Amino acid sequence: MSLLDRIDAVKQAAMSELAAAAELPALERAKGAFLGAEGQLTLLLKELGTLAREERPVAGKALNAAKQEVELLLAQRRSDLELKASLPKEPTDFSLPGRRRPLGRLHPLTLVTQDIIRAFRRLGFVVADGPEIEDEYHCFDALNTPADHPARDTQDTFFVDAPGRPLLRTHTSSVQIRVMRQLPPPIRIIVPGRVYRRDNADATHNPTFHQIEGLYVDRGVTVGDLKGTVEAVFRELLGADVKLRFRPHYFSYTEPSLEIDFTNSLVRKLGKDWLEIAGCGMVHPKVFENVGYDPEVWTGWAFGFGIERIAMLRYGITDIRLFYENDVRFLRQF
Numbered sequence: 001m002s003l004l005d006r007i008d009a010v011k012q013a014a015m016s017e018l019a020a021a022a023e024l025p026a027l028e029r030a031k032g033a034f035l036g037a038e039g040q041l042t043l044l045l046k047e048l049g050t051l052a053r054e055e056r057p058v059a060g061k062a063l064n065a066a067k068q069e070v071e072l073l074l075a076q077r078r079s080d081l082e083l084k085a086s087l088p089k090e091p092t093d094f095s096l097p098g099r100r101r102p103l104g105r106l107h108p109l110t111l112v113t114q115d116i117i118r119a120f121r122r123l124g125f126v127v128a129d130g131p132e133i134e135d136e137y138h139c140f141d142a143l144n145t146p147a148d149h150p151a152r153d154t155q156d157t158f159f160v161d162a163p164g165r166p167l168l169r170t171h172t173s174s175v176q177i178r179v180m181r182q183l184p185p186p187i188r189i190i191v192p193g194r195v196y197r198r199d200n201a202d203a204t205h206n207p208t209f210h211q212i213e214g215l216y217v218d219r220g221v222t223v224g225d226l227k228g229t230v231e232a233v234f235r236e237l238l239g240a241d242v243k244l245r246f247r248p249h250y251f252s253y254t255e256p257s258l259e260i261d262f263t264n265s266l267v268r269k270l271g272k273d274w275l276e277i278a279g280c281g282m283v284h285p286k287v288f289e290n291v292g293y294d295p296e297v298w299t300g301w302a303f304g305f306g307i308e309r310i311a312m313l314r315y316g317i318t319d320i321r322l323f324y325e326n327d328v329r330f331l332r333q334f
Contacts, residue, residue, distance in 0.1 A: 003047060003059050010040045011066035018073050024081045031074055041067055108334045109210060109323055112237075112311040113192050116212055119236045120190045123229060125214070128189040130175035132196075133166050138174040142290045143253040158196050158207075168196035171304060172213040173253065179215070180291040185298050186218035192307065203319045210307040217283065217293070217300030223256070226280055226301035230260060234277070237310055239264050245274065254281025254302060266313050275313075278305035 014034040021027040034041050045063055048056055106114075117127060130138075139145075140152055150156055151170060158168040172191040179189055191213040199205040216225065227246065235242045241264045251257040258281050261274040280303030285295035308320050315334070317323075322330050 003044070003051065003055075004062055007041075007044055007059070007062050007066050010034065010044060011070060014041065014070045015073055018070070018077050021077060021081070024078070024085060027074070027077055027081055034070060035067070035074070041070065105331060105334055107323075107331065108311050108315060108317075109307055111334060112314065113210070113212070113307055115237060116233070116307065116310070117190065117192065119233045120214065123188075123232065125188050125190045125216075128175050128179050128191050129193065130169075130172070130178050130191070132169055132194055133160060134169040134174050135164060135166055138177045139167060139169055139171075142177040142287065143173055144284050144286045144290070145252045149252065154198075156198050158198060169193075170197050171195055172211050173302065173304060176213060176215040176302060177287075177291060180217070180288075180293065185293060185300075186216075187300070188216050188218075190214050201321055203321070206308075206320050206324065208324070209320070211304055212307055214303045215283075215300065216302075217298055219298065221282075221299045221301060223258075223282060223301070226282070226303070230278070230280065230303060234262060238262070238266060238313060241265055246280075249279065249281075251279060251281055253284050253287050255284045257281035260303075260305075266316075269316075277309060278303055280304070 014030070017030040017033070018027065021030050031039075033039055036042065041063070045067075048060055048063070051059055121127075136152070140149070145151060157170055160166040160168070172193045172195060175191040175193070176189070179187060192210065193212075194208060195211045196208055199207050201207065214229075216229070227244075231242075231244055234244065243263050245261045246258045247261065249257045249259040257279070259276055260278040260280060262277050263272075263274050267273070267275045280301060283300040283302055288295040288298060288300075308323060311317065311323070312320065
């Protein structure tokens with residue numbers, strides 16, 4: 001048998017064995033048998049030196065072509081078998097729940113905020129938002145807060161050293177002004193967000209905290225609507241045993257104005273009978289005039305309370321500063 005015939009026979013044998021290899025180890029053995037240092041194609045290559053000079057080019061060309069075909073098939077089969085080896089040995093049930101390592105927890109203030117929003121959304125309220133850096137018009141003037149009000153002093157409010165005397169908002173009530181100036185009534189919104197006041201940090205105060213503002217404007221809105229809404233929400237947040245009482249108070253942007261106290265088992269655990277939790281009232285007619293609403297046609301109520309206060313009551317936390325220290329030992333509890 002001539003060398004050319006032997007080259008073709010070895011090539012066919014190599015192609016057949018590579019194609020028949022069912023696993024990567026079998027493929028590697030076939031590679032060694034034909035392309036290794038003592039492989040059949042390698043040995044044929046060594047025989048080229050024994051041929052006559054005029055026969056070498058033809059045999060060398062045939063041998064190189066055979067080797068290239070074998071190496072190409074080897075690469076294809078290796079790719080196929082590597083993919084096969086990476087597939088699961090048993091059928092995968094894609095209906096099974098996924099497994100994922102937990103990547104942290106929601107902050108307790110986030111949990112409480114979500115619950116508050118959920119409670120008000122069930123009553124038809126939508127969430128509104130606004131800037132934390134405000135101007136005096138939206139934060140004070142439009143809310144009927146006079147120029148000599150203590151809240152407008154630098155002892156109570158953080159003013160920014162910039163043109164126009166901007167400030168860090170002291171309440172989310174500024175957003176109700178922005179919403180009413182942009183939208184006609186009826187309006188039913190809640191505004192959760194961060195607010196800032198010059199309070200010294202202690203167990204119950206912090207210069208930065210979270211507040212939620214509520215506003216409902218329509219024809220014929222009464223204090224009865226306000227009381228019913230507040231009672232429904234606080235019972236959902238703090239338990240069915242909640243009882244509320246409303247006391248006369250003064251806010252420049254509501255008239256009449258009320259403070260809300262509540263009692264339940266959580267309050268009694270603190271050794272108290274009642275605990276103040278929110279401020280509210282009917283929107284002052286002057287506020288409606290400032291935003292272009294006719295106070296003879298529209299009435300509405302507004303309220304505001306601290307989210308930290310709800311979280312502290314719900315979870316039995318006695319120091320507000322724990323929410324901001326980012327101690328993972330504290331946060332892991334939630």
